[in-house]
Amino acid sequence: MKRIGILTSGGDAPGMNAAIRAVTRKAIHSGLEVYGINYGYAGLVAGDIFKMDESSVGDKIQRGGTFLYSARYPEFAKEEGQLKGIEQLNKFGIEALVVIGGDGSYHGALRLTEHGYNAVGLPGTIDNDIPYTDFTIGFDTSVNTVVEAADRIRDTAASHERTFIIEVMGREAGDIALWSGVAAGAEDVIVPEHDFDVKEIADRLRSSRQRGQKHAIIILAEGVMHADELAEQLSQYGDFYLRHTVLGHVVRGGSPTARDRVLASEMGAYAVDLLMQGKGGLAIGIENGKITSHDMLDLFDSKHHAQMSLYQLGQDLSF
Numbered sequence: 033m034k035r036i037g038i039l040t041s042g043g044d045a046p047g048m049n050a051a052i053r054a055v056t057r058k059a060i061h062s063g064l065e066v067y068g069i070n071y072g073y074a075g076l077v078a079g080d081i082f083k084m085d086e087s088s089v090g091d092k093i094q095r096g097g098t099f100l101y102s103a104r105y106p107e108f109a110k111e112e113g114q115l116k117g118i119e120q121l122n123k124f125g126i127e128a129l130v131v132i133g134g135d136g137s138y139h140g141a142l143r144l145t146e147h148g149y150n151a152v153g154l155p156g157t158i159d160n161d162i163p164y165t166d167f168t169i170g171f172d173t174s175v176n177t178v179v180e181a182a183d184r185i186r187d188t189a190a191s192h193e194r195t196f197i198i199e200v201m202g203r204e205a206g207d208i209a210l211w212s213g214v215a216a217g218a219e220d221v222i223v224p225e226h227d228f229d230v231k232e233i234a235d236r237l238r239s240s241r242q243r244g245q246k247h248a249i250i251i252l253a254e255g256v257m258h259a260d261e262l263a264e265q266l267s268q269y270g271d272f273y274l275r276h277t278v279l280g281h282v283v284r285g286g287s288p289t290a291r292d293r294v295l296a297s298e299m300g301a302y303a304v305d306l307l308m309q310g311k312g313g314l315a316i317g318i319e320n321g322k323i324t325s326h327d328m329l330d331l332f333d334s335k336h337h338a339q340m341s342l343y344q345l346g347q348d349l350s351f
């Protein structure tokens with residue numbers, strides 16, 4: 033194998049650039065040529081492909097987003113799209129690929145591997161919702177962003193004795209809410225993985241107000257409902273001086289934390305090792321501190337499990 037390609041696909045995540053840098057530098061240092069593919073699978077099909085050298089990835093490790101751009105491209109699920117992509121791979125002489133993205137991006141990678149073009153996946157998403165990895169690239173940064181926002185909101189919540197609902201991204205997963213809830217000392221966290229009762233939350237808010245804590249932060253995962261709906265439901269049970277904030281895409285941007293940069297660098301280098309061993313159809317993860325890889329088919333049959341011990345911990349430690 034002489035030439036590999038790299039693309040980012042799905043929602044961008046902080047640390048993707050660090051991963052592109054790691055793949056590119058490791059591959060070039062190992063004697064390979066590297067081609068960047070813009071706009072994920074859409075760019076692959078369109079032939080938006082360019083040769084990279086070591087300096088293409090200079091001054092990138094600290095930047096959020098992905099300088100290779102990203103796109104959601106459902107057309108690649110169909111064989112017609114895959115064949116068009118393969119045409120471009122042949123045109124540029126690319127024999128193998130690194131794909132950075134969420135599990136939708138892995139389906140495309142597996143299809144390419146089945147067509148004879150080894151592809152290895154790196155978990156790049158803030159949602160942390162990929163099986164067989166404890167952490168995804170971008171998750172740590174997004175949690176830190178939520179915590180910083182929650183700390184700021186607490187200042188104003190305390191000053192006005194208000195209850196704030198903070199809605200955070202995460203798609204169907206509650207990981208961002210669980211981790212940031214513990215780190216920000218949230219009074220309550222509401223996630224898709226755990227039942228909740230609005231009346232019970234209202235009762236808890238009321239009793240903590242009676243005990244003297246007159247402000248509260250509730251972190252709500254977007255997979256449950258929207259912040260305005262929860263505010264509406266809570267207000268049926270009393271006046272908690274509610275305000276709500278939707279952090280939205282703010283949580284997806286920003287310079288990656290050191291932890292995300294290191295994770296991206298380790299995973300990127302390992303992806304090149306696997307391709308050089310002639311392996312494909314594998315998804316890289318980190319489990320118990322070790323970089324690992326699993327067959328993508330195993331991932332599609334499994335479900336990610338959020339660390340639910342954090343839910344109980346948050347409840348135990350709240351006021």
Ligand code: F6P
Nearest residue numbers: 043134157158159201202203284
């Ligand atoms: O998967 C990452 C993510 O940011 C989710 O947390 C969120 O639900 C979704 O993407 C938003 O997608 P878009 O940017 O396409 O609106």
